[in-house]
Amino acid sequence: MQGMSISKNELRQVRSLAQKKFRDESGLFVVEGEKMVSEALASGFEVMSVYRRDEIGEEAMARLSMLSSPSPVLAVVRQPAPAAFRPLSGLFLALDGIRDPGNLGTILRVADWFGIDGVIASPDTVELYNPKVVQATMGAIFRVPFFRMDIVELCRKVIAGGGHVYGTFLDGENLYSKALDCGREAPSVIVIGNESNGISPAVAACVSDRLFIPPYPADDPGSESLNAAIATAITVAEFRRR
Numbered sequence: 001m002q003g004m005s006i007s008k009n010e011l012r013q014v015r016s017l018a019q020k021k022f023r024d025e026s027g028l029f030v031v032e033g034e035k036m037v038s039e040a041l042a043s044g045f046e047v048m049s050v051y052r053r054d055e056i057g058e059e060a061m062a063r064l065s066m067l068s069s070p071s072p073v074l075a076v077v078r079q080p081a082p083a084a085f086r087p088l089s090g091l092f093l094a095l096d097g098i099r100d101p102g103n104l105g106t107i108l109r110v111a112d113w114f115g116i117d118g119v120i121a122s123p124d125t126v127e128l129y130n131p132k133v134v135q136a137t138m139g140a141i142f143r144v145p146f147f148r149m150d151i152v153e154l155c156r157k158v159i160a161g162g163g164h165v166y167g168t169f170l171d172g173e174n175l176y177s178k179a180l181d182c183g184r185e186a187p188s189v190i191v192i193g194n195e196s197n198g199i200s201p202a203v204a205a206c207v208s209d210r211l212f213i214p215p216y217p218a219d220d221p222g223s224e225s226l227n228a229a230i231a232t233a234i235t236v237a238e239f240r241r242r
Contacts, residue, residue: 006056011063014051014076018066020127027079029129033071039139046078066131079129085147085154090117091183091239094165096151096203097194098125098228105136106229107192112140114236117183120147120154155189155206163187165208167199168231172210175238182239190235195228211235 006014016022017030028048031040040047053061053072062070093116098104104126111119126133128146155165163186168175181188191207193199199207213226213234226234 006051006060006064010049011060014064014074017076018131020130023079023127023129028076029079029134030066030074030131031077031134032065032067032074032131033135034073036135036139037073037075039142040075040077043142045080045142048076048078050075067135083145083147085118085120085149087117087187088161089183089185090187091236092117092187092189093119093232093236094151094154094189094191094203095119095121095125096191096199097122097197098192100195100228101126101130101132102136103195103227103229104128104130105133105138105140107232108133108137108140108144108146110229110233110236111144112137114240116144116236118145118147120149120151120189122151123148151191151203152206155191155203158187158189159206159208161186163189165189165191165206166211166235167191167193167204167207167209168213168235169199169204169207169210170212172212175211175213175235178209178211180239180242182242188239190232190239192228192232198225 014030017028023029031037037050051061051064051074064074065071093107093111095107098107108119134141158165163183164181166189191199191203213231
């Protein structure tokens with residue numbers, strides 16, 4: 001799509017997408033930066049408009065941008081219709097109340113890097129199209145299948161279908177010595193808990209395989225816990241190493 005000049009009405013509409021209410025009403029979201037806009041244009045997502053600083057001017061771009069330092073290009077993109085989760089196999093991440101936009105964006109990057117087949121978020125996980133989430137994905141938002149559903153319901157369906165549900169706990173089995181199923185025959189789901197409270201009791205009751213990421217040295221844990229995105233990367237890397 002070509003860049004264009006921008007009217008006051010357009011500027012107001014784009015700026016309104018900083019708020020979840022208007023993203024929900026319009027079904028649109030904003031991406032900023034050369035890489036992100038290129039990723040959007042190359043994806044299957046519908047790009048509604050592209051604004052370039054060289055064409056609309058620095059002042060207009062500064063008013064449009066949701067970043068502290070406006071980028072040279074910004075695009076408005078349509079959100080795809082929500083998809084139902086019905087896998088027969090594969091390795092998935094389930095997010096149980098992830099609240100930090102940076103964590104969600106980074107988890108999607110991890111999922112993209114390690115070829116995760118999809119990310120399922122609980123209803124109370126931060127919104128996917130939050131501008132901070134979008135930027136933190138570094139383009140992974142356009143490649144990783146994303147679903148939203150009740151995680152307890154998801155876990156029950158996976159186990160009923162012969163799959164595994166994994167979660168990390170302080171009393172779990174050592175990640176590096178436990179047998180792991182990457183979902184070749186039936187879905188395997190790795191649950192990532194809330195940043196402050198971990199995996200919720202209701203979801204924990206559905207976990208079939210409890211894992212533990214051991215510290216080094218083993219008898220001196222140091223930090224109380226790992227950041228949710230870092231714990232995701234460590235766990236997924238071990239699954240893929242197998």
